Every structure is written in C-alpha cells, then in structure tokens.
Amino acid sequence: xxxxxxxxxxxxxxxxxxxxxxxxxxxxxxxxxxxxxxxxxxxxxxxxxxxxxxxxxxxxxxxxxxxxxxxxxxxxxxxxxxxxxxxxxxxxxxxxxxxxxxxxxxxxxxxxxxxxxxxxxxxxxxxxxxxxxxx
Numbered sequence: 001x002x003x004x005x006x007x008x009x010x011x012x013x014x015x016x017x018x019x020x021x022x023x024x025x026x027x028x029x030x031x032x033x034x035x036x037x038x039x040x041x042x043x044x045x046x047x048x049x050x051x052x053x054x055x056x057x058x059x060x061x062x063x064x065x066x067x068x069x070x071x072x073x074x075x076x077x078x079x080x081x082x083x084x085x086x087x088x089x090x091x092x093x094x095x096x097x098x099x100x101x102x103x104x105x106x107x108x109x110x111x112x113x114x115x116x117x118x119x120x121x122x123x124x125x126x127x128x129x130x131x132x133x134x135x
Contacts, residue, residue: 008033010027010028010032010033012025012026012027012041012042014026018124019052019054019124019126020051020052020054020100020124020126021049021050021051021052022043022044022045022049022051023043023044024041024042024043024113025041025042025043025044026041027040027041027042028040028041029041029118029119030118030119031119035118036118037116037118038114038115038116038118039114039115039116039117039118039119040112040113040114040115041112041113042110042111042112042113043109043110043111043112043113044108044109044110045068045070045100045101045102045108045109045110045111046102046108047102047104047105047106047107047108048102048104048105049101049102050099050100050101050102050134051099051100051101052099052126052127052128052131053073053078053097053098053099053126053127053128053130053131053133054097054098054099054124054125054126054127055095055096055097055098055125055127056092056094056095056115056117056123056124056125057094057095057123057125058094058095058117058123059094059115059116059117059123060091060092060093060094060115060116061091061092061113061114061115061116062089062090062091062092062113062114062115063084063089063090063091063092063111063112063113063114064088064089064090064111064112065084065085065086065087065088065089065090065109065110065111066086066110066111066112067086067107067108067109067110068085068086068102068103068104068107068108068109068110068111069083069084069085069086069102069103069104069107069109070083070084070085070100070101070102070103070109070111071083071100071101071102071103072084072090072098072099072100072101073098073099073101073133073134074092074096074097074098074099075096075097076097077130077133078097078098078099078130078133078134083103097127097130099130099133099134101134
C-alpha cells in the first residue's frame with residue numbers, strides 16, 4: 001500500500017559543508033521529507049568567504065537574503081556582477097555559472113535558498129576552470 005504524503009515541520013538540521021565550500025543547514029529536501037520538486041536550506045557565509053565557481057544543471061535557484069550583503073559573479077566567464085543585501089530576493093536560472101561571496105570582512109551573510117532540485121547537492125557542478133578569474 002502506498003504511503004500517504006503528510007505535512008512535516010522541521011528544524012534546520014545539522015550543518016554540512018557543500019561542494020561550493022559553504023556551510024548549510026539542511027531543511028526541506030528529498031532526503032529529509034521526501035520532496036519531489038523543491039529543496040530549501042539555510043546558508044551562512046562567514047565574513048570574507050567566497051564560494052567555488054559552479055552551476056546548477058537544469059535547476060532554478062531562488063535566494064532570500066536575511067542578513068548581510070553578498071556579491072555574485074555570474075556568466076560564462078563570470079563577467080557579470082550583482083549585489084544582494086538583507087531583504088533582497090535573487091533568482092538564478094538553470095545552468096548559469098556563478099561564484100557567490102560575502103562582501104563583508106566582519107559580518108556573516110545568512111540566506112534562505114530554494115532550488116527546483118529536491119536533492120541536496122546533486123545538481124551542483126563545480127567549474128574549476130573558472131577559479132582563477134576572481135581569486
């Protein structure tokens with residue numbers, strides 16, 4: 001007999017370090033609640049931290065910045081740049097190379113991330129060939 005889906009409340013789980021080099025608090029995913037089309041987690045970027053260049057193949061990403069100010073280089077050669085601060089929403093289309101970083105040397109950035117990939121890190125594709133562009 002198939003299991004009937006049910007509503008679930010979770011507290012942010014144990015932190016883990018993702019492929020990009022940041023710490024995440026796992027929350028809604030295929031692994032935690034059996035999600036089929038969404039993943040949601042909390043990220044904290046330490047002061048001065050910079051992620052590794054990467055992309056999410058075939059999955060959209062939406063971010064809401066709770067505190068701090070984050071910059072992101074994006075594009076095929078990380079040639080474009082934008083800044084998102086507390087209260088801003090940020091959208092990343094599927095397959096776009098990007099490299100996020102914390103603009104502050106003293107304050108962390110905290111944000112909620114949602115992706116259309118229900119799995120934790122499976123859609124993250126590292127792009128080491130872009131690492132020297134914004135060292």
